Amino acid sequence: MATTTRDFAPTKDGLKLRYELRGEGDPLTLIMGFSGSSRGWGEPFLTRMEKRYRMVLIDNRGTGESDKPDRPWTMNDMADDVAAVLDHAKIARAHIYGISMGGMISQEFALRHPAKVRGLVLGCTTCGMAHGAPTNPENVGKLVPQPGQSPEEAARAAFSVACGTAFLNTREGQAFIDQQIADMGKYPVTPMHTFTRQMEAIMPWDSYERLGQIKAPTLIFHGDDDKLLPHANVEILKSRIPGAKVHILNGIGHMFFWEAPEESVRIPGDFLASVN
DSSP, rough: OEEEEEEEEEEEEEEEEEEEEEESSSEEEEEEETTTGGGOHHHHHHHHTTTTTEEEEEEOOTTTTTTTSSSSOOHHHHHHHHHHHHTTOOOOSSSEEEHHHHHHHHHHHHHHOGEEEEEEEEEEEOOOOOTTTOHHHHHTTTTSTTOOOOOHHHHHHHHHHHHHHHHTSSSHHHHHHHHHHHHGGGOOOOOHHHHHHHHHHHHTOOOOGGGGGGOOOOEEEEEOOOOOOOOTTTHHHHHHHTTTTEEEEEOOSSSSHHOHHHHHHHHHHHHHHHHO
């Protein structure tokens, strides 16, 4: 049976980050995207992955049970947060699997802390706003709660663009979303200032000119029905990261780990298992 431990790691700038070690096997750090905590991966994905890897699940600063300061921070800060968690957990080197903003953090982590990275999975992400494929501002805007919206209304608006069309039109997809919304009250709410501070970190960040410095074996993983970060980002990343591999999920949206949990564990899991 997989074991789970929870703890808090101190950051360089005095915050406490909640993390969880779950599962058995080589260490795999999972880095969540914009405004989400580590619980955002969903149990269908996590229960599969814990059978293969010892997951390091991090609540990014501003989310979950981690500290939520209302002050500016950068992508460098969030990459260094990952290093702080691994140091606290006494993990010298780990696989890294980040999605969306978490994929940006993962790139920055691989650039700032290369000795700590074994294999790298970049899910539904981009090299930044300056060189990445253009986003749809209207869709991105739906990720941020609007004045007067209830938490459920805000979540459904976000999921309407974060999830692929096919998933949204299935009974199973709607049931999963309904359960995610029903469970929201069990966990700390992401405050509005976190949306602002994380977006402030995302907008100026860019890795394009530095991607050639990534030495870790890399898999780029993306759905072709991504309404937030178009899958055209795949070729941009692949062209810049030496030796990068690619896997495209057909008919799958931004939240590929919800929509296709088996494939989202098996393909990256097999790739990382091949890395020394």
